[in-house]
Amino acid sequence: MTKQRVLTGITTTGTPHLGNYVGAIRPAIEASRDTDIESFYFLADYHALIKCQDPAAVQQSTREIAATWLALGLDVNSTVFYRQSDIAEITELTWLLTCVCAKGLMNRAHAYKAAVDANVAEGEDADKAITMGLFSYPVLMAADILMFNANVVPVGKDQIQHVEMARDMAQRFNHIYCKKEPLLTLPNYQVDEHVAVLQGLDGRKMSKSYGNTIPLFLPEKQLKKHINKIKTNLLEPGEAKDPDTSTVFQIWQAFATAEQTADMRQAFADGIGWGDAKKQLFELVNAELAEAREQYNDLLERPADIEEALQVGAEKARQVSQPLIAQLREAVGIAPIR
Structure with a gap:
């Protein structure tokens, strides 16, 4: 064939x-x-x-x-x-x-x-x-x-x-x-x-033309800093949040397993704080990209x-x-x- x-x-x-x-x-x-x-x-x-x-x-x-x-x-x-x-x-x-x-x-x-x-x-x-x-x-x-x-x-x-x-x-x-x-x-x-289609830091589509991107292979500290810049609402910890209107959740969903997605959806309903949600998002994204980031930086030297x-x-x-x-x-x- x-x-x-x-x-x-x-x-x-x-x-x-x-x-x-x-x-x-x-x-x-x-x-x-x-x-x-x-x-x-x-x-x-x-x-x-x-x-x-x-x-x-x-x-x-x-x-x-x-x-x-x-x-x-x-x-x-x-x-x-x-x-x-x-x-x-x-x-x-x-x-x-x-x-x-x-x-x-x-x-x-x-x-x-x-x-x-x-x-x-x-x-x-x-x-x-x-x-x-x-x-x-x-x-x-x-x-x-x-x-x-x-x-x-x-x-x-x-x-x-x-x-x-x-x-x-x-x-x-x-x-x-x-x-x-x-x-x-x-x-x-x-x-x-x-x-x-990922949302960017300001909630619009992630795009170079909007200047709202998170570069793929940022060093860990810079990646964490960028994720912390993601725009959120003013709801306090303990207040239920809508995952379907959240950029944090949308990016989480793109990297998470079905089980992790369900757990985070429940955490939003339980009122997870934005700082905690962003910390977990950083850890999830970083875990997927860390090895490739190292290889990428090595390749740029060669x-x-x-x-x-x-x-x-x-x-x-x-x-x-x-x-x-x-x-x-x-x-x-x-x-x-x-």
């Missing part, structure tokens, strides 16, 4: 936080252990350039995010873990897809429309400060997916459109150039409705080992991308003169 190929992209901007871990990294690493699937994970450093034009920040984030996935147990022997920019065939496919992609499709991209709407609302020119990178990045994303003929792409609900666009471009390319024997696989999106892991993954990735781009070149007529 042919294994399903699942592809996940990781944008290299910022430092990973607890929300990234619970919502994306932990479930992805768990899924990678399924022997019935081929798992491809890539660091989307070209995508990072759309939002970040600080070379040092892009480089640092790439290093930190690669170290994070390795420290948390991603097995690079059973998966394909690579850096987008190491696969030259992706950018070549981006151009092939650009030549069959309708501009109208890009006009409907959510990120572009949101930027235009924001400009118009401020009385500015609709396209003020909008780069071609922002406008056309769904084509690069489609190339990321189609280059490896991914069957499934796990995404959040806000990313479904990109997988649908990739399907549109693949269908168009196949129709024009290889109708009888399609070369590009039509991908499907997968949305896990049960993945937790950047050559991180690079080596990425190069091993890139070599495996090119075993897929190079033969396919050769077929795609032939299909469009870019080939040696015979």
